[in-house]
Amino acid sequence: xxxxxKPTITVTDDExxxxxxxxxxxxxxxxxxxxxALLLAMGIGMTQESSSYFFHSYLTSFVYFxxxxxxxxxxxxxxHLTRAGWSVVVRRVAELLSQNLIPMAIxxxxxxxxxxxxxxxxxxxxxxxxxxxxxxQYDELIAHKSGYLNSIFFTIRAIIYFGTWICIARYFxxxxxxxxxNGDKQITLKLQKWSALAIVLFALTVTFASFDWLxxxxxxxxxxxxxxxxxxxxxxxxxxxxxxxxxxxxxxxKMVNIITKEHYHDLGKYxxxxxxxxxxxxxxQFLLIWYANIPEETGWYLxxxxxxxxxxAILLIFGHFFIPFFGVMSRHVRRNKYLLTGWxxxxxxxxxxxxxxxxxxxxxxxxxxxSFGLIDVCCIVGIGGLYIxxxxxxATDKPLVPVKDPRLSxxxxxxxx
Amino acid sequence: MSQEANxxxxxxxxxMAQFDDPDSLLAACEKVRKAGYTKTDAYxxxxxxxxDEALGIKPTILPWIVLTLGIIGGFTGLGLQYVTNxxxxxxxxSAKPVWSLPANIPVIFELVILHAAIAVxxxxxxxxKLPTFSNPLFRVPEFARATxxxxxxxxxxxxxxxxxxxxxxxxxxxLGQTDVIEVFHDPTPxxxxxxIKFVGIGAAVVALIPPILLWRALYxxxxxxxxNPIRDMDIQLRGDTQTKSPVFADGRTMRPRxxxxxxxGEWVDPIMLTGIVPEAGEQNVLFLQDxxxxxxxxxxPAEEEKPADDQPAEDKPEAEEPADQExxxxxxxxxxxxxxxxxxxxxxxxxxxxxxxxxVKIAPINVTNATLERGRNRYNIYCSVCHGLAGDxxxxxxxxxxxxxxxxxxxxxxxxxxxxLIQPDGKLYNTITHGIRxxxxxxxxxxxxxxxxxxxxxxALQKTRTGxxxxxxxxxxxxxxxxxx
Numbered sequence: 001x002x003x004x005x006k007p008t009i010t011v012t013d014d015e016x017x018x019x020x021x022x023x024x025x026x027x028x029x030x031x032x033x034x035x036x037a038l039l040l041a042m043g044i045g046m047t048q049e050s051s052s053y054f055f056h057s058y059l060t061s062f063v064y065f066x067x068x069x070x071x072x073x074x075x076x077x078x079x080h081l082t083r084a085g086w087s088v089v090v091r092r093v094a095e096l097l098s099q100n101l102i103p104m105a106i107x108x109x110x111x112x113x114x115x116x117x118x119x120x121x122x123x124x125x126x127x128x129x130x131x132x133x134x135x136x137q138y139d140e141l142i143a144h145k146s147g148y149l150n151s152i153f154f155t156i157r158a159i160i161y162f163g164t165w166i167c168i169a170r171y172f173x174x175x176x177x178x179x180x181x182n183g184d185k186q187i188t189l190k191l192q193k194w195s196a197l198a199i200v201l202f203a204l205t206v207t208f209a210s211f212d213w214l215x216x217x218x219x220x221x222x223x224x225x226x227x228x229x230x231x232x233x234x235x236x237x238x239x240x241x242x243x244x245x246x247x248x249x250x251x252x253x254k255m256v257n258i259i260t261k262e263h264y265h266d267l268g269k270y271x272x273x274x275x276x277x278x279x280x281x282x283x284x285q286f287l288l289i290w291y292a293n294i295p296e297e298t299g300w301y302l303x304x305x306x307x308x309x310x311x312x313a314i315l316l317i318f319g320h321f322f323i324p325f326f327g328v329m330s331r332h333v334r335r336n337k338y339l340l341t342g343w344x345x346x347x348x349x350x351x352x353x354x355x356x357x358x359x360x361x362x363x364x365x366x367x368x369x370x371s372f373g374l375i376d377v378c379c380i381v382g383i384g385g386l387y388i389x390x391x392x393x394x395a396t397d398k399p400l401v402p403v404k405d406p407r408l409s410x411x412x413x414x415x416x417x
Numbered sequence: 418m419s420q421e422a423n424x425x426x427x428x429x430x431x432x433m434a435q436f437d438d439p440d441s442l443l444a445a446c447e448k449v450r451k452a453g454y455t456k457t458d459a460y461x462x463x464x465x466x467x468x469d470e471a472l473g474i475k476p477t478i479l480p481w482i483v484l485t486l487g488i489i490g491g492f493t494g495l496g497l498q499y500v501t502n503x504x505x506x507x508x509x510x511s512a513k514p515v516w517s518l519p520a521n522i523p524v525i526f527e528l529v530i531l532h533a534a535i536a537v538x539x540x541x542x543x544x545x546k547l548p549t550f551s552n553p554l555f556r557v558p559e560f561a562r563a564t565x566x567x568x569x570x571x572x573x574x575x576x577x578x579x580x581x582x583x584x585x586x587x588x589x590x591x592l593g594q595t596d597v598i599e600v601f602h603d604p605t606p607x608x609x610x611x612x613i614k615f616v617g618i619g620a621a622v623v624a625l626i627p628p629i630l631l632w633r634a635l636y637x638x639x640x641x642x643x644x645n646p647i648r649d650m651d652i653q654l655r656g657d658t659q660t661k662s663p664v665f666a667d668g669r670t671m672r673p674r675x676x677x678x679x680x681x682g683e684w685v686d687p688i689m690l691t692g693i694v695p696e697a698g699e700q701n702v703l704f705l706q707d708x709x710x711x712x713x714x715x716x717x718p719a720e721e722e723k724p725a726d727d728q729p730a731e732d733k734p735e736a737e738e739p740a741d742q743e744x745x746x747x748x749x750x751x752x753x754x755x756x757x758x759x760x761x762x763x764x765x766x767x768x769x770x771x772x773x774x775x776x777v778k779i780a781p782i783n784v785t786n787a788t789l790e791r792g793r794n795r796y797n798i799y800c801s802v803c804h805g806l807a808g809d810x811x812x813x814x815x816x817x818x819x820x821x822x823x824x825x826x827x828x829x830x831x832x833x834x835x836x837x838l839i840q841p842d843g844k845l846y847n848t849i850t851h852g853i854r855x856x857x858x859x860x861x862x863x864x865x866x867x868x869x870x871x872x873x874x875x876x877a878l879q880k881t882r883t884g885x886x887x888x889x890x891x892x893x894x895x896x897x898x899x900x901x902x
Contacts, residue, residue, distance in 0.1 A: 283522060290519050291511075331480070415466040 009412040011258060013180070013403045019395045020252050027392040034385025041378030052364050054375055055122040056217075059111060060359045061379040063213060064237075064352050065387045066104045067230070070206055071238020072097035073165055074231070076172050077195035077202065080188075086266050088411035089258050089401050093245055095176055096394050097238070098169035103390040105162040107383060111213075112158060115151050124365050125149040125219040141296070142219050149216055161209045168198045176402050183404035206231055214355075217362040221300040225285045232281045236274035237351040240344035243267050247341040249400065258401055261335045262414040268334025271347065275328065278354075279321035303361050307369040312357050320350040335416075352380070428602040429581075430553055431456075431573040433560070434588045435596045439465050442568040445591045446471035449570065452587060456573035460554075460563040482540040483533045490532025494525035553603050559596070571600065686781070690865055692843030692850070694775040776843030780876075782869045792874030795867045799859055808832035808878040827855050832875055833882050845872050 045054020656670025
């Protein structure tokens with residue numbers, strides 16, 4: 001890198017890189033609204049004949065916000081692993097987003113507890129009658145899978161997933177904060193070393209978590225690529241979400257000269273790439289199942305082409321792939337933070353549609369038609385409110401840029417070609 | 418390097434300024450751009466951020482080339498599959514529709530990627546004006562340090578703003594520390610050295626040898642098996658004739674027909690196939706199967722029981738009698754009132770109790786000149802070796818056998834005998850199909866249509882002996898008379 005005669009740029013740790021105190025009131029409001037919305041959703045769900053709709057809708061919103069944090073958890077180690085320079089100024093926000101895996105673990109109890117007490121409205125395989133040969137509901141496939149799909153092992157796995165994720169998130173975050181204080185370059189090397197293991201653990205846990213929480217909604221169905229499909233959506237929604245967060249921070253007068261259009265350009269490249277990746281993986285999954293035409297596999301897609309779900313599927317093809325693909329293809333769009341943020345919001349909406357398409361056709365074990373309603377809105381607002389509230393809580397009183405990262409000046413001087 | 422060495426004055430290409438550090442280069446670039454020069458370029462040992470803006474270099478149009486080619490690639494993939502799968506070779510594969518978009522997307526995707534990748538590569542070379550083998554700048558000795566520690570800025574002499582002294586002053590005055598170097602056109606002639614020409618021609622001639630050898634091989638025979646680098650077309654996992662298949666338990670490579678079924682598109686009218694008019698209500702397709710030939714059942718016992726009886730009865734007298742005009746009259750009469758009487762006469766000793774099937778009286782095909790020609794052709798191939806070209810039972814095989822006095826040889830039937838003249842066409846057809854006595858059945862070798870053609874041809878042969886002058890059309894009679902005279 002010789003020849004750059006630019007002086008080393010540093011960031012002073014002052015108010016310009018710390019959250020505006022005004023957000024504290026937003027935090028309280030978001031939390032209150034979130035709790036109320038969740039209680040309302042639960043109330044409506046319980047008064048109806050079947051609580052199935054509520055649980056599915058809750059799971060959709062839960063996985064939606066979880067996936068954003070998982071994308072962040074992917075972003076942080078991968079950038080240590082590749083010794084990326086450009087991403088330093090946006091990395092703290094990603095670290096903060098990954099901290100939200102802690103409240104997500106608590107929100108997961110709403111799904112876990114009923115199941116431990118024998119509820120099988122969400123996970124059909126938790127019904128003991130399905131395993132019992134003498135029962136009229138006996139389901140041979142579910143019975144064969146019961147060694148893996150049972151509430152105890154499910155709980156153990158969930159603990160492993162959240163444990164791993166929170167450990168990784170905390171480790172990278174706390175070390176990064178420590179570096180803010182002492183500027184120790186050894187910390188960067190240490191994080192680099194552990195990031196390889198973190199990525200491997202991330203890949204395994206996310207794959208199996210997506211199998212457990214989304215794929216097993218239809219216990220007959222299986223798709224080996226499903227973990228990658230879920231990951232593609234997660235990473236994409238993370239890049240969209242962090243773009244929105246950075247945009248809001250800049251609108252608030254923070255990090256104005258630190259995050260440049262070069263950084264938006266790079267985030268836009270990721271958004272573009274993962275849009276294509278999502279389309280590629282989603283189609284790969286569909287094509288193999290469509291071509292092989294095996295009943296257990298095609299049933300899942302068949303359910304999503306009936307009762308009006310075909311419209312949602314077509315909406316995904318265009319809204320989740322073709323339109324944003326051409327939308328963020330242009331360099332001009334990627335370097336304009338207003339346009340890019342607009343596309344990020346569009347992609348975040350489409351990511352919700354994607355998860356809705358995965359989860360909601362399974363309502364009442366696969367007889368539902370699409371019916372977006374008050375419960376869904378309450379679940380999004382509820383979990384979203386708690387998510388944002390906890391994000392603000394984590395971000396309070398911390399520099400939003402790793403101020404003593406050895407690669408910070410490289411990141412500040414970033415120029416794209 | 419060589420200004421003095423040249424007699425003719427070398428053409429000045431432009432001016433080049435040398436700088437010691439990137440910042441002064443960037444500053445100089447800014448000034449040169451602001452002075453209005455457009456044909457400029459900068460050379461640095463490493464990528465320099467901001468140089469594009471400083472020089473005013475426009476963003477590349479490469480992305481647009483890539484996008485265009487990518488879209489063309491997508492439509493190529495789509496069109497290719499439509500034309501081949503849905504139009505030219507509509508083939509149903511694993512029950513998918515011939516035109517099925519999901520199955521086409523991978524190829525479309527790959528062709529988009531392929532076209533885009535090629536567009537990037539070729540477009541990059543094209544936009545960079547590559548390959549260029551030599552550049553006049555390389556002749557400037559100072560320029561060697563452009564890959565090391567010096568920074569250069571050039572202004573082309575063809576620039577609109579270029580004026581020899583003014584430009585030089587501008588460059589001199591930039592920072593005071595620049596060295597301005599004049600770049601001249603390459604003085605050496607542009608012609609290739611002769612040795613390279615000869616080597617090139619020689620190489621071209623040598624390169625012609627392999628195609629000539631290939632071309633020669635196309636028109637020559639060889640006892641050596643040909644070289645087969647890609648063997649998968651010749652050696653395939655399929656059942657060949659006379660091989661055992663590991664796939665099926667019975668070891669057959671081809672599956673036998675299921676009894677009682679007719680394959681789609683293979684239905685043939687039973688009359689056409691058997692020569693028998695089925696009795697009312699008889700809709701049994703079993704007799705269509707090769708395994709169960711009903712007519713043969715009637716013949717075979719007869720063959721074994723009394724061959725001795727039959728042969729003398731039929732062959733000997735007929736061989737003696739050179740059937741003439743009298744049987745013809747009989748035959749005509751007999752054809753009118755048909756098979757009920759005559760076959761009984763003929764085979765009465767064989768099976769008195771078993772009634773003859775209801776033979777078709779006249780061949781159920783359109784008799785045209787083409788049919789007769791076809792019949793003659795097939796007759797000459799299959800029948801004439803025994804029965805003779807004229808149907809007299811004196812084919813070459815028979816003549817030879819008689820010459821050699823083969824004890825078991827039974828002379829073939831003379832087709833002009835009375836008995837055969839009055840036989841219904843169906844019976845004749847049946848004999849060709851399943852054989853009779855020592856004669857083998859030809860049903861397996863000759864398709865049904867051709868067998869009927871042979872029947873009509875045999876009838877024509879018989880007519881040559883039984884026809885009367887009145888039956889010949891007047892026009893042809895005249896021709897014959899002329900020929901006869």
